[in-house]
Amino acid sequence: MIVWDDSILTGIANVDRDHKDIVEKINLFLADIGADASVSVIHDSFRRMERCIYRHLELEEKMLLAVGYDQTEPHFATHKKLTDDLEGIWDDMLGNTDFHPGVAATAWLRSWLFDHVRREDLAYRDWIVAADKVDLANERMND
Numbered sequence: 001m002i003v004w005d006d007s008i009l010t011g012i013a014n015v016d017r018d019h020k021d022i023v024e025k026i027n028l029f030l031a032d033i034g035a036d037a038s039v040s041v042i043h044d045s046f047r048r049m050e051r052c053i054y055r056h057l058e059l060e061e062k063m064l065l066a067v068g069y070d071q072t073e074p075h076f077a078t079h080k081k082l083t084d085d086l087e088g089i090w091d092d093m094l095g096n097t098d099f100h101p102g103v104a105a106t107a108w109l110r111s112w113l114f115d116h117v118r119r120e121d122l123a124y125r126d127w128i129v130a131a132d133k134v135d136l137a138n139e140r141m142n143d
């Protein structure tokens, strides 16, 4: 279980709402694994977590295009890598009996939260604040 840490707040309310939601969904998934839930419960909870992540990344990309962010390409490439890794976890969960999804999901969460959000999301936050586009960003995160 990973505890939310306010140092990664962006100050863009709807982005923070999504980020907290993702942490919560991943922790629910880890809790199901820890509780030895059935395979179908664990699969459902993985899919719920994944939907929440995809929805966020998609909205964030639309928002970054709408505000005219100048680093969309590297940012989107990292999103692509993160979603590929997530699909890899899903495939391993289905096909590899020795696989530990909890360990893999925790590693994924760390690289998303502590590498991507802390470095790259906070970088666009600084850009958006400097460009005075926080309101537009919030609006777009609700589409």
Ligand SMILES: [Fe+2]
Pocket (backbone or CB within 6 Å): 060, 075, 079, 116, 120, 121
């Ligand atoms: Fe991002």
Ligand SMILES: [Fe+2]
Pocket (backbone or CB within 6 Å): 015, 019, 056, 060, 117, 121
């Ligand atoms: Fe994000």
